Amino acid sequence: xANTRDIRIRIKGVKNTRQITRAMQMVATSKMKKAQxxxxxxxxxxxxxxxxxxxxxDEFEExxxxxxxxxxxxxxxxxxxxxxxxxxxxxxxxxxxxxxxxDKSAKFVSIGKRASQYLSRTRRDLLADFSVPDKPSFADIxxxxxxxxxxxxxxxxxxxxxxxTSFINTLRQEPELIRLFPLNDLDSMVEKLHSxxxxxxxxxxxxxxxxxxxxxxxxxxxxxxxxxxxEIFQLILESQASEHSARMVAMKSAxxxxxxxxxxxxxxxxxxxQAAITQEIxxxxxxxFSQ
Amino acid sequence: MxxxxxxxxxxxxxxxxxxxxxxxxxxxxxxxxxxxxxPIIDRIMPGDIKIKSKKEEKILAxxxxxxxxxxxxxxxxxxxxxxxxxxDEQVIDEAVARxxxxxxxxxxxxxxxxxxxxxxxxxxxxxAKKIARKKSG
Numbered sequence: 001x002a003n004t005r006d007i008r009i010r011i012k013g014v015k016n017t018r019q020i021t022r023a024m025q026m027v028a029t030s031k032m033k034k035a036q037x038x039x040x041x042x043x044x045x046x047x048x049x050x051x052x053x054x055x056x057x058d059e060f061e062e063x064x065x066x067x068x069x070x071x072x073x074x075x076x077x078x079x080x081x082x083x084x085x086x087x088x089x090x091x092x093x094x095x096x097x098x099x100x101x102x103d104k105s106a107k108f109v110s111i112g113k114r115a116s117q118y119l120s121r122t123r124r125d126l127l128a129d130f131s132v133p134d135k136p137s138f139a140d141i142x143x144x145x146x147x148x149x150x151x152x153x154x155x156x157x158x159x160x161x162x163x164x165t166s167f168i169n170t171l172r173q174e175p176e177l178i179r180l181f182p183l184n185d186l187d188s189m190v191e192k193l194h195s196x197x198x199x200x201x202x203x204x205x206x207x208x209x210x211x212x213x214x215x216x217x218x219x220x221x222x223x224x225x226x227x228x229x230x231e232i233f234q235l236i237l238e239s240q241a242s243e244h245s246a247r248m249v250a251m252k253s254a255x256x257x258x259x260x261x262x263x264x265x266x267x268x269x270x271x272x273x274q275a276a277i278t279q280e281i282x283x284x285x286x287x288x289f290s291q
Numbered sequence: 292m293x294x295x296x297x298x299x300x301x302x303x304x305x306x307x308x309x310x311x312x313x314x315x316x317x318x319x320x321x322x323x324x325x326x327x328x329x330p331i332i333d334r335i336m337p338g339d340i341k342i343k344s345k346k347e348e349k350i351l352a353x354x355x356x357x358x359x360x361x362x363x364x365x366x367x368x369x370x371x372x373x374x375x376x377x378x379d380e381q382v383i384d385e386a387v388a389r390x391x392x393x394x395x396x397x398x399x400x401x402x403x404x405x406x407x408x409x410x411x412x413x414x415x416x417x418x419a420k421k422i423a424r425k426k427s428g
Contacts, residue, residue, distance in 0.1 A: 045299045048368050052332065052359045138301055138370065139409065211330040211361075214319050219334060223357065226368075230301070 004276060007269040011262060018258035024087070025251035032170070032244035034135065039167065039237040043197050046234055049227055053183070054190040055211065056220065065217050066153075067224040070184040075125075076106040077157025078177075079148060079232065081164040081239040082115035084131060088243055089250035091165055091173060092118075098163055098175040099124075107157050109148065111236065127151065132236055138229070141236060145229045152181060160228065164235045165242040166196075171249060173242035180231050183224055294326050296342065298351070298367045305372040306342070306351065313365060314341040315358050330361045335369065337415040339423035350376065352423040354416045371416060375424045383421050390414040 080099065082092050092114045099118070107125045110116040116129035130144050151157045160181035165173045183189065213219050296313055298306040312325040316338030322331075335358050342349045356369030375383065394410040402410075 041303055042301050044304050045301050045368060048297070048299050048366055052357060052366065052368070055359065055361065056332070142409070211332060213332050219332060219357075222334060226357070233301070 004269060004272045007265055007272060011265045011269065014258050014261050014265065018255055018262070021251045021254040021258060025248055025255055028244045028248035028251060031134065032241060032248055035237060035241040035244050036167070038135065039234070039241050042230075042234050042237060046193065046230055047197065049223075049230055050190050050193045053223055053227060054186055056186075056213075056223070065220040065224070067181060067221060068183045068186075070182050071158055073158045074105065075157050076102070076159045076161060077127075077148065077151060078102065078106050078108050079144070079160070079162045080108055080110045080112075080115040080119070081162065081236055082110065082112035082118075083239075083243045084113045085247075086114070087250060088247040091243060091246040094173075095163065095165055095175045098177060107151075109144070109151075111144065127156070134240070136233070136236060136240075138233060141229070141233050145225075145232055148232075149225065149228065162232065162235050164239045165246075167238045167241045167245070170245045173246055178231075178235070180228055181224075183227070292326050292363060293344075294324070294363045294365055296365045296367070298340070298353070298369065298372050300369055300372050305374075308344065310342050310344040312343050315365075315367065316340070316353075317358065324358075324360050324365050326363050328360050332357065332359045334358075335367065337412065337419045339419055339426060340367070340372075341426070349374070350423045350426050352416065352420040354419075355412060370412075373420060375420050378420070378424060380424055383417070383424055387414070387417040387421055390417040 078099075080095070082095055086092070095115070096118050100122070104124075107127050108115075108119050109127050110119055110129040111132055113129075113131070116126060119126045128147055130147075132140055132144075148157075148160050152160055159179060161177060161179045163175060163177050166176040167173055293309040293311055294313075296306060296308060296310045297304065312323060314321055314323045316336050317333040318336055319333065322333070335353065335356050337354050338352075340351045340353050342351065352373045352375050353367070353369045354371040356367065359366045390410070390413050394407070394414050397407050397410050
């Protein structure tokens with residue numbers, strides 16, 4: 001009976017698949033731990049930077065540096081942080097749902113193959129696409145930040161915003177849109193940062209003394225650039241933590257599904273085998289009776 | 292009254308202690324920050340930071356970044372910071388030579404300006420390590 005052989009081959013195939021998904025789950029787990037650690041270790045830096053910018057915000061009512069002034073928005077500039085690889089559940093799908101809400105005049109810059117594919121498929125205005133390695137360093141994202149800043153300086157885009165997947169916990173990741181430039185509402189920015197990192201440390205109390213800053217415009221521009229760089233870096237790290245945990249969960253359920261499929265198939269196989277044996281015995285005994 | 296000094300890089304909090312005073316290399320020259328210093332924000336250059344606390348004197352090498360002094364708190368954010376007192380002098384010398392060589396190479400081979408700047412920063416940081424190492428004896 002060919003049936004048992006077919007089932008045996010299928011069981012083998014499913015077992016192989018389970019092995020692969022289990023390996024991917026392990027890899028994602030270890031990568032997720034690393035990504036979470038590096039996302040966490042960047043936080044004190046981000047907080048301190050935000051606090052310094054916050055100090056300046058308190059100090060100067062009128063900041064004339066162009067990064068701090070809102071201008072009429074013709075084209076929003078949106079950086080989309082997606083993944084290069086698939087097999088991570090609904091992560092990219094959720095991200096793209098967020099993108100579809102954005103109006104057509106916006107211009108996009110993408111990180112990761114998935115986003116650039118989606119954007120060209122939906123005929124959005126894609127300025128550039130980048131890719132970042134796993135465990136990126138500050139130097140790896142330098143190009144991206146410089147490109148965004150240049151576009152902003154040249155007036156091709158009037159805001160710098162980031163759509164990324166924020167990491168809430170291993171089972172929950174949610175797409176989120178954050179506006180980085182212009183820095184025209186610094187107080188709420190600092191506040192948001194504190195709530196995002198769930199830090200209970202309040203910023204260092206400031207009285208209203210005058211601050212000595214030499215070359216104010218240069219310092220402000222450099223601080224703003226550093227802030228942009230730091231934030232984009234941090235958001236990429238967080239997206240990667242999300243990606244790996246989403247993949248881990250997806251692969252875990254794939255492994256579990258493969259396991260239950262194997263159980264079902266084994267049951268079927270045994271049943272078919274038993275049926276074949278019974279059939280044979282019947283035939284033999286029928287043959288001996290007839291003699 | 293001591294001041295609180297905090298040195299933070301993207302990777303970690305390098306230093307967070309109470310100190311007596313600290314000398315920081317800014318683009319406008321070295322400044323010595325003691326308690327009750329006027330509030331100040333400035334850019335820092337790659338160089339050596341001298342930290343003096345009650346027990347000891349410490350010298351760190353830092354890259355570029357910012358320093359903020361407000362009240363009795365001094366915060367330094369920088370791309371890299373390193374305690375070099377335990378580093379081997381020869382290793383540092385070699386690193387300086389390597390950084391300089393790759394900078395020269397980059398200039399010759401028409402590299403991207405941004406890349407050259409990066410190499411320059413690296414070379415300066417290596418030099419800062421060397422100076423800091425010498426000073427810490």
